[in-house]
Amino acid sequence: MELNKQPLLILVICFILGILFQDKFLLEDGRVYFVIIASLVILLALLFHSYFLHKTKALILGTLFFCAGIILHFFNADPAELKPFGKEKRVVVFMITQKLNSTEKYKKYEGIAQLENKSIKSVFYLPKNSKDLDFVHYYKSEVFITKPYSPQYDFQFDYSKYLKRKNIQYQIYLSKEILSAGRNDLNISDKIRQQRFEVLKKIDEVKISATTREFLKGIILADRTEMDADTIQDFNKSGLVHFLAISGTHIVVIFGMVYFLMIRLVPLRFRSYTVIFSLLFIWLFSGFIGFGNSVLRSCIMLSVYFIYVLLQRKPDMLHSLALSAFIILILDTQQLFEVGFQLSFIAVLGIFWLNKPLLDHFPKQDTYLKKLVFNTITISLSAQLATLPLVLYYFHQFSFISIIANFIVVPFSEVIIVFSFLMTTLIAIGFDFELINILYDFIIQILLKVIHEFADVDKFFFDDISVNLVEVLLASIIVYLLRPAVHKFDFRNTMNLIMAVLMFFTVRAGYCAVENQKEEILLHDSGRNKVLSVKTGGKVCFWISDMADRDKILRFIVKPYCSSRRVDRFIIKPLPGSVQKVVFKDQIYDIK
Template structure:
């Protein structure tokens, strides 16, 4: 507690959130916990030897209770359905989501029959963009998202509930609009960003370059080609598109570099303050996304330590950032991006410096750039790998090589993209710059596509349970000691942790393979049958089903959930679905 008090208290706070999310204590229990918390706070003012000795425990319990209380008030209750079916909705939008093949998707607030609710709105793909300056009215088919049929399917209803969204509205006729009488400041900022996005669409660059520019600077991937997104995912370079810590640091560094050339050295503190103010303005402009907010908070806290002439501490910065974010919205703890970003920072803190010891002296900028890129990428990937396998069940060894090659040039790409966005925002059109940028991005996308096509190094349907994640993270923790000092004690500790991980994994595999099941799964407008025996499964898919989507959204999740080593797909006429399934059940019996 003496060395890292903020980190320990943050962990207690997080444990409180997890406890409340699992147990779901009622209002009476939360009131009792609040009174206990007030009592603990009051005890801090008493001078007592006993209280002094247990003060650490009391502080931990206090923050544990605060986590429970805040998450209680941040948890959206299960609401009764107020309206489903066809109806006329009046709505405004607050955010655009990724588009699908048929629809553009927005999040907003709707009103039907004097009832207001948050909803995802599905608009025809060929309809013009909705903006933030108008009210909209249309007939819609309103539904409440349903829980998945089986546990291996993605629970979209629960995902929306964590964001406070309870409905889906499919707009079925022409949309009419009316201007808002009073546009809020937030909507004005959102509208300005939308206008910049639309201006980028009007440039003469290729579609791929325009979508890349919108994604890497303005955090808009809503219209990006699915094949391009898949290339970034398979090559392990999707972090290049997500506005994260590296983007914010580079933009901060660019503005800081320019300011230091103008402002005297004696005013260097004001340069830092101005640079921090700039990145917060930038974050506000692109919408305060979760990853952007995390990066801005951590960078700001880090430099506040410097301005106060305190020794900057990465763990303190991370803990304070987590406190601020989770106090504003405890549901952020369950966001995959939140978990991966903080785990990546922990990995860099824990492994980066030990790994650098195995490289030559960094006596030049080029060596420093290359060596730090390698060690930082490797540290972050090792720390996040267990969680990546748990959520996505896939990993590509080519991602290690791809990051070593692409990431060192990411600084140039981000700065170039930022300047392009500034030029376009102010309607400064240099055609030759557009051509150069288009060429650079096309080359970059081709290289990434080449990495993504290395199927031999891509592994999918990798099963991973929570207990396996924690045992793998123990190995990452012990790896530092082996890197720092390779002796018998450290080597044996890591070996024992690895054997424990293998034992847990073999036990999970054995337990899963003993389970046999027969499933009838509703997928879109088709019914799909699956029969599992041991570590093998056979799927019967009607000929009218989209095999690609069935593989992506049903077969792959099932195989990773049930630890399947081999699966078989058989296509059957849609008219014979039930007969085939019943015959297979009879044969198994």
């Protein structure tokens, strides 16, 4: 790939670097206003077509987009800190804008509360056995209001920072007694959310197994809020979570289904409008399911691609990718820090970079079956290789079985998505065919069992893998060097790849050696439970005051700690109730 032929991609990279710069250094008002003035000067300079400016035009444009990233992210920064509320109860009026994934104890919603004559975005927690809230009512309840706090230690997920990026600063815990009143200020978005809510309730009434119902709601309506935790874990461990989430695959399949029907049903004189109608349909569908981030990304990328086609210009995947990223980040620069945003765009880059060289090593694709099988293998492998560094960095786990699982399951994904879409459509309009329900339930149960079998193959599953940003960069260089090595297997390309791999493992060994020399003692809060961790070299012992919470502590404290500190061995022991203090290296730690 010659970068000078991808000016839009380069400019988007400069724009992203500006966002990252502002997010890291948080330039204050005065300096940002200076950047704004500098950007205006650059714009004026571009109006002059001197020889010097012609030679430096690329650098000037890159600087301009870098400044634009700083400016937009400044104005899209976290809101000003709001004051914390006390522990006393108070009465709050609120409305719901989105349902979130439930926990073991609570149903979770995102909504807007009226606090001190201000409309504040908040996360609402409702007891699990309470009735679902809808989008056409105002609600009133006695609540506790808290602010999300940053975690104790760096290895824990910073939920407060995640919420702040969504402009959410409060968590509100509701009582079971909630009063409601109909809203008379509904807009189009509220009405669409309510329609989707009613379709979800209709699916709950269909006589199929609970796991199949939740799968149907997740794969078509992007609702995984009540999905069983074991099912989600199976999809994660098997590397098939992309199949469950609404993503580019789903949007492309639905687009293809509509286009296929249109060219057969629409008169010949209207055939030129089939692409436009199909694009319009996926945008309407995306609006119906809530314009989720992954859905919006997919729709924009697909629309940009086919706009090239409609304008009779040769479609360019990188131009489409860059323009899509630019549109999304202009609308919301915080999207850059969404894991889904990063993984989806890196996956597309990986497919562009590796798919063709890998496909060239397969036999000629002279039949539909060969094209389907070989493209499934190479596309899946390209996307997984490209996203592997980020997957390890964010999730600290990887399964080699995912390659086989994707090879077996993905070819059937089109059939499953189309069947699920038709099922949802039939349920939405009120048709209930028992035979179709039984058939769909049977197919999905087989699918879930196959995925469960893949997830149970622990020999190929690795977790607690620690990777830092330096290692991510080095691993990404290895992926970059794979293309020339696969395309032309000669001494030079092979040695470049081998040197990059050796560099990665050398740096990784250095980080592990440094970490394994450290000793550390930490006190962790886990509700009412107290956890003491004592690390000596490459092993750590966790002392737990209440072993009843062992599984929870293992998930949220032990494993994140071990992956962060590159610890291979750990043991868990009960902490005697009589222990009040611990002395470690002449320092006293108060347990109580």
